[in-house]
Amino acid sequence: MRLASFGPSQGESPGILLDDRLLDVRRALARRGHHAVGTPTDLISLPYWREMAALLVEEAEDTDLVPVSGTRIGPPIPRxxxxxxxxxxxxxxxxxxxxISGGVPPHRPMAVGKASGTVVGPADDVVRRPGVETLDYEVELGVVIGTAARDVPEERALDVVAGVTVVNDMSDRDLQRAVHEDHEFYRNPYLGKSYDGFCPSGPALVTLDELDDLRDPAAIRLRTWVNDELRQDSDLTDLVFDVPRIISYLSTVLTLMPGDLICTGSPAGVAAFRNPPLYLQPGDLVRTDITGLGGTANRIIAAPQPTTSEKGTHR
Structure with a gap:
């Protein structure tokens, strides 16, 4: 299945993507009289309701369908x-x-994080806030957890995956790497990645049966364009630790929960390490694509100027 959220920001509804139309899952369920607790009402539960989802698609009526054109597509996992x-x-x-790295891969997977409120849709504008001068991009395969997972062996790690999607992990590099208080101990990597809008994702949550090539890393190509310039181009053989290894390792430390989003790493070509660096500017269009998943296309816009009454009231 290819699942997508649609509708206004923070008010998205779950849908099943059918070429140029979306099946409105909640509307289809209501028409069939399914209001009971436990029926699939979000994208995380839908992959585990395959028979129900297939029936909704088979028996869909025109009133259940929404055209993709003109409809805002949200992040597959809005929250x-x-x-x-x-x-x-x-x-x-x-x-x-x-x-910085010495060119040597880590011996174990290394995890950092960003605020869950950063996620936006695959075509939403991304606001470059005042003071952000080093806005960067990173195309990544996003893996969405579908069921609680603790101490999962690698050979069963894909069983806990609801699906995969495309993610652009954006950063303010200055804030991410800045040394604060005149001491190396004080850094802000989390905040540097956690501005609102710094995680465009989508357009769909694709279940693994739709993407058998995930088991063939060389077949999954990741690319990023800024305007019309190709900046990143690689495939999943570039990963130091593959998806099963990542999930298994993380699950030895914490219980992964339904809806958790794991971004698996980005290839070379980011703005920060180009010579000279080519950071994103207002007006730039950043496009990403991953084989079989589609991609994102987000316009960078400047933050609105404060009105006269707002000046001096915020920092």
Whole structure:
């Protein structure tokens, strides 16, 4: 299945993507008289209701269908429990950052995070806030957890996955890497990745039966364009730790929960390590694509100027 959220921000409804139309799951269920607790009303539960979902598609009426054109598509998981980022998890990115990384991959998966409120839809504008001068992009495979998972062996790790999607992990590099209080101990990597809008994702949550190539990493290509310039181009063989290894390792530390979003790592080509750096500017269009999943296309816009009455009231 290809599942998508649609509708206004923070008020999205779950849908099943059918070419150029969306099946409104809640409307279809209501028409069939399914109001009981436990019926699938969100994208996390839908992959576990395959027979119900297939029946909704088979018996869909025109009133259940919404045209994709003219409809806002939201992030597949509008309110993830947590967003976990796998840092330094592609060989090419480690190589381009050799001055910092030493060019040596980590021995174990390295996780950082960003606020769950950063997620936005695949075509939403991203606001560059005042003071942000080093806005960067990173295309990543997003893995959405579908069931609680603790101490999962690698050979069963994909069983806890609801589906996968495309993520653009955006950062303010200055804030992410800044040293505060004149001491190396004080840094803000979490805040540098947690501005509102810094996690465009979508357009769909794709269940693994739709993407058998996930088991063939060379077949999954990840790309980013800024305007018309190709900036990132690699595939999943670039990952230091693959998806099963990531899930298994994380689950030895914490219980992964339905709706958690794991971003698996980005290839070389980010703005920060280009010579000179090519950070995103208002007006830029950032596009990402992953084989079989589609992609995101987000316009960078400047923050609105405060009105006269607002000036001096905020920092």
């Amino acid at each position: 993830p429990g947590q967003v976990i980022l796998m840092g330094a998890n592609t060989y090419s990115h480690i190589t381009e950052a050799a001055a």
